Amino acid sequence: MGSTKILLTTDDGIHSPGLRAAAETLLELGEVTIVAPLNQQTSMGRSYHAHPDAVLVPVPFEIDGTNVQTYSCECSPAVAIRHGMDVLFQDKNPDLVVAGINYGENLSIGIGTSGTVGAALEGAVRGVPALGISKQTDVYSHRNYTEQDWSVSQFFLKLFAERLLSAKMPFDVDALKVDIPDNATEQTPWRITRLARRTYYSRILSNPSVKTRVRDMKTGIEPSATQAEPGTDVHAIVVERVVSVTPVSLDATSRVRSEELDRVLKS
Numbered sequence: 001m002g003s004t005k006i007l008l009t010t011d012d013g014i015h016s017p018g019l020r021a022a023a024e025t026l027l028e029l030g031e032v033t034i035v036a037p038l039n040q041q042t043s044m045g046r047s048y049h050a051h052p053d054a055v056l057v058p059v060p061f062e063i064d065g066t067n068v069q070t071y072s073c074e075c076s077p078a079v080a081i082r083h084g085m086d087v088l089f090q091d092k093n094p095d096l097v098v099a100g101i102n103y104g105e106n107l108s109i110g111i112g113t114s115g116t117v118g119a120a121l122e123g124a125v126r127g128v129p130a131l132g133i134s135k136q137t138d139v140y141s142h143r144n145y146t147e148q149d150w151s152v153s154q155f156f157l158k159l160f161a162e163r164l165l166s167a168k169m170p171f172d173v174d175a176l177k178v179d180i181p182d183n184a185t186e187q188t189p190w191r192i193t194r195l196a197r198r199t200y201y202s203r204i205l206s207n208p209s210v211k212t213r214v215r216d217m218k219t220g221i222e223p224s225a226t227q228a229e230p231g232t233d234v235h236a237i238v239v240e241r242v243v244s245v246t247p248v249s250l251d252a253t254s255r256v257r258s259e260e261l262d263r264v265l266k267s
Contacts, residue, residue, distance in 0.1 A: 004030025011115025021150035035084030046118030050075030097123025
């Protein structure tokens with residue numbers, strides 16, 4: 001698969017060990033190009049935020065003697081994918097877009113804030129198969145490069161990257177969101193899941209007032225996560241402790257029957 005071209009990014013910044021782990025794995029599948037934010041961009045979602053003068057800055061990046069074409073950019077992960085494709089893939093899109101391996105699971109209806117999912121969806125907009133992959137970690141690790149064993153996440157990254165490269169996904173599957181439990185092994189089963197319609201990450205403020213700073217907010221996991229409905233990504237990770245594979249669509253339109261909504265709006 002030497003001619004296969006893969007565009008890789010992360011919302012954890014160009015120096016993320018998770019990014020390096022992903023690159024190591026993807027080099028087994030083809031030619032890897034990395035375009036990633038210069039700094040930590042967790043929770044940027046699909047924002048098009050960027051320094052107006054930002055350009056692609058070459059970054060030395062070597063894996064086992066192989067030089068990987070790598071650039072940093074002062075921008076969000078979605079812009080890294082968009083700008084990277086506009087500049088580096090003018091003649092032909094890459095065969096696959098990957099975002100990850102992310103520090104911290106991306107679960108439930110909160111994925112709109114996920115820079116990992118946002119970057120994957122930006123690739124999907126161009127019609128490119130896309131994968132966002134995240135490893136469950138403690139909350140502290142979301143913004144800190146703590147030491148992690150990436151091997152299991154690499155195993156599942158390779159598995160689903162190969163599937164996306166070899167098979168056309170069904171209509172409305174624009175990207176795959178893959179989340180790996182922190183205790184997973186290569187033998188851990190995986191499940192097709194849907195987004196849980198509940199908050200997963202909690203926002204904690206002590207004695208809030210108008211003088212409370214945004215940075216005073218602490219992030220935690222909702223205690224009710226263990227009560228998530230079976231079949232959801234939260235239930236898969238928190239209760240079943242299996243790998244969650246969620247198909248994600250660019251079409252955010254409600255699936256309500258139009259006649260039902262029409263009736264309610266006209267009543």
